[in-house]
Amino acid sequence: MISIPENEIEITFSRSRGKGGQKVNKTSTKATLRWDIYNSQVLTPEEKYKILHKLHNRITEKGELVLWSQSERSQSQNKEAVIARLNDLVNQTLIPEKVRIKTKPTKSSKERRIKSKKRISEKKKLRRKIDY
Numbered sequence: 001m002i003s004i005p006e007n008e009i010e011i012t013f014s015r016s017r018g019k020g021g022q023k024v025n026k027t028s029t030k031a032t033l034r035w036d037i038y039n040s041q042v043l044t045p046e047e048k049y050k051i052l053h054k055l056h057n058r059i060t061e062k063g064e065l066v067l068w069s070q071s072e073r074s075q076s077q078n079k080e081a082v083i084a085r086l087n088d089l090v091n092q093t094l095i096p097e098k099v100r101i102k103t104k105p106t107k108s109s110k111e112r113r114i115k116s117k118k119r120i121s122e123k124k125k126l127r128r129k130i131d132y
Contacts, residue, residue: 002042003087004035004086006083011032011033011034011079012032013028013029013032013075018070029070029072030068031068031079035064035065037051037059037063037064050094067086
């Protein structure tokens, strides 16, 4: 299990959105995390490629993964939450995919398919106009 060290992460804080009134308007509790994948010392080149490939829609043009958290009311809790999300996301991405084992359709499934096709064919034949 890979854990990204905090010296590779840049965290900034800003004001959260949503309800909360005066407290939300005055405090910067939203934690935004930026992690530069290209310059990471923790990952091998193969792992970097896998992450860049699988998370391409979440990565900026500079090669940074940007995540944020604003669900909690304090900076420290949001910081912990966003770091945990980053580690979970990286570890989920690096899990190898299971190889699909090809199987052939069984004899009974082929028969069921043909029987169903014939039933539909008969139904459509009954809809045709009769030529005398």
